[in-house]
Amino acid sequence: MLYYMPTKLYYGKDIIFQHKEEIVLGEKAIIVTGKNSAKLTGALDDVISVLEELKIPYIHYDGIGENPTYEMVLKGKEIALSNECDFVIAIGGGSPMDAGKAIAVLTANPELTPDDLFDMNNYDVALPIVAVPTTAGTGSEVTPFAVLTKPNGRKSGFKSELIFPDISYLDPKYMVKISKALTLTTAVDALSHAVEGTLSKKSTPLSDMLAKESIRLIYEYLPKVLNDLENIEYREKLAIASTLAGMVIAQTGTILPHSLGYRITIHKGIRHGQATAMFLPLIAEEVEKYSPEKTKIIKDIFGTLDKFFVFLKDMGVYEFNIDFTNEELELFVNEVMLSSHVKNTPGEYDKGKIKNMYTKITEI
Numbered sequence: 001m002l003y004y005m006p007t008k009l010y011y012g013k014d015i016i017f018q019h020k021e022e023i024v025l026g027e028k029a030i031i032v033t034g035k036n037s038a039k040l041t042g043a044l045d046d047v048i049s050v051l052e053e054l055k056i057p058y059i060h061y062d063g064i065g066e067n068p069t070y071e072m073v074l075k076g077k078e079i080a081l082s083n084e085c086d087f088v089i090a091i092g093g094g095s096p097m098d099a100g101k102a103i104a105v106l107t108a109n110p111e112l113t114p115d116d117l118f119d120m121n122n123y124d125v126a127l128p129i130v131a132v133p134t135t136a137g138t139g140s141e142v143t144p145f146a147v148l149t150k151p152n153g154r155k156s157g158f159k160s161e162l163i164f165p166d167i168s169y170l171d172p173k174y175m176v177k178i179s180k181a182l183t184l185t186t187a188v189d190a191l192s193h194a195v196e197g198t199l200s201k202k203s204t205p206l207s208d209m210l211a212k213e214s215i216r217l218i219y220e221y222l223p224k225v226l227n228d229l230e231n232i233e234y235r236e237k238l239a240i241a242s243t244l245a246g247m248v249i250a251q252t253g254t255i256l257p258h259s260l261g262y263r264i265t266i267h268k269g270i271r272h273g274q275a276t277a278m279f280l281p282l283i284a285e286e287v288e289k290y291s292p293e294k295t296k297i298i299k300d301i302f303g304t305l306d307k308f309f310v311f312l313k314d315m316g317v318y319e320f321n322i323d324f325t326n327e328e329l330e331l332f333v334n335e336v337m338l339s340s341h342v343k344n345t346p347g348e349y350d351k352g353k354i355k356n357m358y359t360k361i362t363e364i
């Protein structure tokens with residue numbers, strides 16, 4: 001068994017002010033954010049006030065949208081290079097953090113194109129990375145992964161130990177203003193990470209301990225937070241759950257629900273967490289047939305796999321209407337079968353079975 005998680009993680013209210021000197025990982029920072037969330041949550045203001053106090057120059061690039069593209073990260077690379085930035089501060093949900101990781105590699109290796117990121121043998125250096133999450137979902141603040149959308153519309157992840165953030169500041173106060181819809185989709189993304197981690201062929205006793213606590217916290221606190229969005233205590237619990245789930249997938253990676261969900265996000269516009277979580281019960285049932293011991297944690301917490309499905313349904317995971325054309329189904333099935341997630345999912349999967357999963361989702 002291997003456990004590797006080299007990120008220095010600070011957690012707590014106003015934590016960035018208590019450990020501000022450590023944010024200085026270079027001489028000039030590129031701050032990578034989306035258009036709004038870093039600003040609305042107060043996280044950007046905190047980072048800027050710390051940098052100004054420490055007299056560290058920075059440039060702010062706010063061009064990252066949901067599901068970051070090659071164009072977005074290339075623009076970031078260009079800005080970082082022309083301003084001679086030597087470290088990255090990524091603030092936001094998964095998209096800015098993942099884009100910040102890509103920019104960190106591309107800037108340190110200017111000859112590389114985004115396609116080259118997907119083979120970690122192409123590079124052995126990246127700019128240092130600071131992560132400041134503003135949602136509780138992706139766990140990107142503690143993972144060696146980043147997901148980009150390729151020019152052909154395919155969402156793909158890359159992995160490198162170089163993109164583990166060097167420091168992450170996890171402050172639940174940034175999360176109290178998040179809308180109900182975003183709270184749900186990010187929380188069930190975290191739940192997907194923890195559940196997939198425990199189902200994965202790569203789960204370890206240590207990753208299972210983290211997954212179990214993460215799932216337990218989400219089971220207990222997601223219903224509460226959805227009814228009391230500004231409750232800081234509940235937000236703290238979800239923040240911890242999400243980071244624990246990130247520590248799980250840093251060891252195990254994700255499995256089939258993520259691959260199945262990527263197509264629905266890109267082609268149907270359903271947000272990542274929800275698009276992924278909707279497949280969890282179907283995959284858990286499949287895994288149960290081949291490796292029943294791997295569903296034990298889910299059953300210990302929810303009672304049965306059926307009750308796990310009911311929980312997701314009650315939370316609102318299935319509140320949408322989607323249908324797929326035959327062409328879409330064909331495309332999705334082919335892409336999923338080519339993804340690396342298949343081999344880490346216990347069970348046997350062929351095109352018929354994958355197609356059936358998409359069909360079942362439309363019938364719920």
Ligand code: ZN
Binds near residue numbers: 276
């Ligand atoms: Zn995810």
